[in-house]
Amino acid sequence: MxxxxxxxxxxxxxxxxxxxxxxxxxxxxWKVPNDPMLGAALAPSLAPGDVVVVLTRGTPGFGELVRCPDPEAPGSHIVGRIAGLPGDTVDVDHTVLLVNGQRYDAETACAEPKVSITDPATGNPVQLSCNMVMMGPGLHARATGRKPPLERRHHVEVRPDTVFLLSDNRSYHDDSRDFGLQPRSACNQRIVFRLWGGAGWSDDRRRFTFVR
Missing domain, CATH: 1.20.5 (Single alpha-helices involved in coiled-coils or other helix-helix interfaces)
Known part of the structure; x- marks a missing residue:
């Protein structure tokens, strides 16, 4: 014994x-901070309060969700999906994404076809559609709603040593359309796993889940 x-x-x-x-x-x-803009932009993949595992070594590729230093707020982070690598041509028009002329459309609806977020400007709840898109290593969830009235098509040629980041929430984004291309060397941390969600251990739907 x-x-x-x-x-x-x-x-x-x-x-x-x-x-x-x-x-x-x-x-x-890392615990996703309770930041209204970041929280909206991360939906439906992540939410404020989620406790996630971040892989801090390696070189993330196209379609992977990464954490980078916030260029406008030292000590904070931005999160986005790599939608353009050096030399790529990226066109984004709300739900439409073309990379080097290849279009990345929704393949199917999410298991829960609607996702609710809080509008960071008004604080009001907003319902968005949720669908699955194939990019890089596999399918990931994407949220879409009505096109913002001032939204314009973005055409970007990704410069050497930079990446183009795209929010999974295409209607309430905080990505390279807002803050520009980011240094590739700074965006080398992949978010790979959620330990539990903001509701804590009792929420088994957001506990021990891979982040695509």
């Missing part, structure tokens, strides 16, 4: 040490 107990302690200690090493070298645990 004592050998079994010691063996379990050894396994637990090893796992704990491994977790500390991974946290120090390649992983970060």
């Amino acid at each position: 004592r050998k079994l107990f010691n063996g379990l302690l050894w396994i637990l200690g090893t796992l704990l040490l491994l977790g500390v090493v991974l946290r120090a070298l390649v992983l970060d645990v």
Whole structure:
């Protein structure tokens, strides 16, 4: 019995040490801040209060969701999906995305076809459509609503060593249409896993889920 107990302690200690090493070298645990604009732009993939695992090593590719330093607020972050790599030509017109002439349209509706967000300008609830789009490593969720009245088509040629970021919420965005291209070297942190949502451990729908 004592050998079994010691063996379990050894396994637990090893796992704990491994977790500390991974946290120090390649992983970060981040809580999405309660920022109205960021929260709206992240829907439906993430929401304020979500606790997520961020992979801090490697080079993210096209279609991956990344965290970057906020160019306008030191110490804060922006989050977007890489929709353009160096040399790419990107055209965005609300729900329409073309990269090098290839169009990325909705493939199917989400399991929950409607998503509710809070309008960051008014504080009122807004319902948006949710559908799935194939980009890069797989399908991800995208939110769309009515086209904002001042929204215009964006045509961008991605410069060397930069990336074009696109919000998963195409109607309430905070991305390269708003703050421009970002340094590729600064956008090297992939959001890969949600530990739990803003409602805490009891919300099993947002607990232990991969972030696409």
